[in-house]
Amino acid sequence: TTFADWNRSDEYHNSFLIPKDAALDGALQFSAEQGLPNISVSTAQGKFLKLVAKSIGAQRVLEVGTLGGYSTIWLAQALPEGGEVVTLELSERNAEIAQANYHNAGVAPKIKVIVGNATDTITTLDPEFDLVFIDADKKNNLNYFTEAKRLVRKGGVIIVDNVVRNGRVSDPSYTDSNIEGIRMLLKALKDDNEVDATTLGTVGEKGYDGFLYAVKL
Ligand code: SAM
Numbered sequence: 001t002t003f004a005d006w007n008r009s010d011e012y013h014n015s016f017l018i019p020k021d022a023a024l025d026g027a028l029q030f031s032a033e034q035g036l037p038n039i040s041v042s043t044a045q046g047k048f049l050k051l052v053a054k055s056i057g058a059q060r061v062l063e064v065g066t067l068g069g070y071s072t073i074w075l076a077q078a079l080p081e082g083g084e085v086v087t088l089e090l091s092e093r094n095a096e097i098a099q100a101n102y103h104n105a106g107v108a109p110k111i112k113v114i115v116g117n118a119t120d121t122i123t124t125l126d127p128e129f130d131l132v133f134i135d136a137d138k139k140n141n142l143n144y145f146t147e148a149k150r151l152v153r154k155g156g157v158i159i160v161d162n163v164v165r166n167g168r169v170s171d172p173s174y175t176d177s178n179i180e181g182i183r184m185l186l187k188a189l190k191d192d193n194e195v196d197a198t199t200l201g202t203v204g205e206k207g208y209d210g211f212l213y214a215v216k217l
Helices: 003-017 022-033 043-055 070-077 092-105 118-124 138-151 177-190
Strands: 060-064 084-089 111-115 129-134 152-160 195-204 207-216
Touching: 003 043, 003 195, 003 207, 022 070, 022 092, 043 070, 043 129, 043 152, 043 195, 060 070, 060 118, 060 138, 070 084, 070 092, 070 129, 084 092, 084 118, 092 111, 118 138, 129 138, 138 152, 138 177
Parallel strands: 060 084, 060 129, 084 111, 129 152
Antiparallel strands: 152 207, 195 207
16 A cells, blocks of 8 residues: 555545544645645544543643644644643744644634743643643653653543654664654653553554553553
């Protein structure tokens, strides 16, 4: 199978399960016009994040890695009145593009963007969050995951994106810092009694990758 097959498959399933949403489509379009790379979660993955948030009755969600705010909008759409997504982003420009997208999508009041290096800004946050979505620089995954465990409530969920990377994470010939960051997280999880976790491989319009899904015990 090829990328074209995966794209067609996502489009086919989405056509039954995910109605077109002008706010989300508009956010992707504006982000592209502003020159942001096409590295946000896929439509189906965004819907999955929304469903997880709904399933656990999330009121407070933390996101690490905002980009143009596409995944943030999905998460915000899951929250009840008074709910909040806090999202951490290194780039001032990305944060500004995201803010414009939140405004256009009508979810700006539910979202707080904190600009800075998330390895620092995450340490300033106080518990509790119901859900943490980690999708920033992969080399710091273990850092973010350790902080996420501090911040999330018991029974809360931590999801880490891009943990499969075309199967490269399991191929020892790849040694770049992003791949190593995922391996470090996996090694730490082997002896971690505070969470229970699994990797869910994903394939679709974003290629072959996966989510790590962890529940805090
Ligand atoms: N979650 C977004 C979505 O699905 O729409 C995509 C996030 S993109 C894959 C990763 C983002 O993490 C980029 O915007 C990048 O600037 C940001 N980032 C990279 N290193 C960071 C760091 N140390 N602290 C905070 N953000 C960082």
